[in-house]
Amino acid sequence: MTSGPAPAAPGPARADSGPVLAASGIGKRFGRRVVLDGADLSARSGEIVAVVGENGAGKTTLLRVCAGLLRPDTGRVVRSGRVGYCPQEPVLLERLSARDHLVLFGGAAGWDRERSLSTGTRLLEALGFAGRSRVPARRLSGGGRQKLNLVLSLLGDPGVLLLDEPYQGLDHGSYAGFWELAGTWRDDGKAVVVVTHMLAELWRADRVIEVAA
Numbered sequence: 001m002t003s004g005p006a007p008a009a010p011g012p013a014r015a016d017s018g019p020v021l022a023a024s025g026i027g028k029r030f031g032r033r034v035v036l037d038g039a040d041l042s043a044r045s046g047e048i049v050a051v052v053g054e055n056g057a058g059k060t061t062l063l064r065v066c067a068g069l070l071r072p073d074t075g076r077v078v079r080s081g082r083v084g085y086c087p088q089e090p091v092l093l094e095r096l097s098a099r100d101h102l103v104l105f106g107g108a109a110g111w112d113r114e115r116s117l118s119t120g121t122r123l124l125e126a127l128g129f130a131g132r133s134r135v136p137a138r139r140l141s142g143g144g145r146q147k148l149n150l151v152l153s154l155l156g157d158p159g160v161l162l163l164d165e166p167y168q169g170l171d172h173g174s175y176a177g178f179w180e181l182a183g184t185w186r187d188d189g190k191a192v193v194v195v196t197h198m199l200a201e202l203w204r205a206d207r208v209i210e211v212a213a
C-alpha cells in the first residue's frame with residue numbers, strides 16, 4: 001500500500017488536528033491468500049480520502065477492518081467518535097420501507113424517530129430518492145437501494161464516514177449529487193473515506209491512498 005497527495009487539494013482539511021481514523025500496518029489473509037500486508041489508512045476531520053486499487057486488491061477488506069467489522073491479523077486501528085459505514089452491497093430488510101429503515105438505523109445510532117425521519121428524508125431527497133419511501137425495500141430500484149444504503153450510514157451524524165463505492169447504480173445526476181454532498185460533509189468537518197474506481201473524480205479528494213494488489 002502506498003499513499004500520496006491528490007492532484008488537487010480542494011478541502012479545508014484540519015491539518016492541525018490529529019487523524020480521527022488511523023489504521024496502521026494492517027495485515028489480513030484469508031486462508032493462504034495474503035490480501036493486506038502492512039496497509040495504512042488515515043483520515044482527518046474535514047478531508048476526503050479516496051481509496052483506489054485494482055479489483056481484489058483489498059480495499060473492501062481494509063474498510064471493513066477500519067469499521068471494526070473484521071479483525072486484522074496484524075496492525076491496529078484507532079478511531080475517535082462515531083463511524084458510519086456504507087457497505088459495497090446494500091444490506092436492507094426487504095419487507096421494510098425506507099422510512100422503516102430510517103427509524104430502525106437512526107434509533108440504533110441514538111436518534112429518535114422524528115430526527116431519524118426528518119434528517120434521513122432530507123438526505124434521501126438530496127440524492128434524488130423521491131416518492132418511494134413507503135414501499136418495501138424489495139421493490140426499490142438498484143439505485144434507490146444504494147441511496148438508502150448510503151443515507152443509513154449517515155444517521156447518527158458520524159464524524160468518520162467509510163463509503164465503499166457508494167454510488168453504484170446511481171444515475172448521472174445522482175452521481176454528481178453524491179460528490180457534491182461528500183464535499184458538504186467534508187466542509188462540515190467529517191472525515192470522508194471513499195473507495196472508488198472513478199479516477200476522473202480524484203480531483204475532489206484531498207488525498208488518495210492506493211491499495212496495492
Ligand SMILES: Nc1ncnc2c1ncn2[C@@H]1O[C@H](COP(=O)(O)OP(=O)(O)OP(=O)(O)O)[C@@H](O)[C@H]1O
Pocket residue numbers: 030035053054055056057058059060061062
Ligand atoms: N471473507 C472472505 N473470505 C475469503 N476471501 C475473501 C473474503 N473477503 C474477501 N476475500 C478475498 O480478498 C480479496 C480482496 O477482496 P476485496 O473485496 O477486499 O477487494 P477490493 O479491492 O475491494 O475489490 P473490488 O475492487 O473488486 O471491490 C479477494 O480475493 C476476495 O476474494
